[in-house]
Amino acid sequence: MSKGEGKRSTKKCLAYVAAFVVFQTAIILIFALTVMKVRSPKIRFNVIAVESFSSNNSTTSSINMRLLAQVDIKNTNFGHFKYNNSTLTVLYDGVPLGEVVIPQGRAKARKTRRFNVAVDLSSERLSGNGNNLGNDINSGILRLRSEGRVSGKVHLMKIIKRNKSGVMNCDWSINLGTRQVENLRCN
Secondary structure, eight states: OOHHHHHHHHHHHHHHHHHHHHHHHHHHHHHHHHTTOOOOOEEEEEEEEEEEEEEEESSSEEEEEEEEEEEEEEOOSSSEEEEOOEEEEEEETTEEEEEEEEOOEEEOTTOEEEEEEEEEEEGGGOSTTHHHHHHHHHHTEEEEEEEEEEEEEEEETTTEEEEEEEEEEEEEEEETTTTEEEEEEEO
């Protein structure tokens, strides 16, 4: 073996080690930017049905109804999302008509957790907005809004835990003639 061949093989070996280090750094960077990025879950009303409905539009307008709804908690993370008890509120003109408690639970990694809830709505809390309610009952369309926040922790690889919250804001209308939910839009 000549004197130059040893230097060439050492340079070649160092070049392979350097290429391997760059490759490993790129893999770790891609892993850190995609898998390890923790996102907030998405909370939505998916399906809403009117189970019972009654209204009074005489001197003071009132409304009572029971809604059956499917709530979706979509976890887009690579770790599970463990959430605490939460409350979803249904509002008319900014005033709460009813609330439903979302029990604590867990949404698996990259899955959507679906469950059904029943919400009882009553216009007893409306004080000055009864006039608007009477107009909406007469028009046959009742515009509602639902709001809620589900808070919990995202667990990545049983090592990393990050607090995250999912917020739900949905606008929708109930056609009082057909008792169907229309124009359900969630942000």
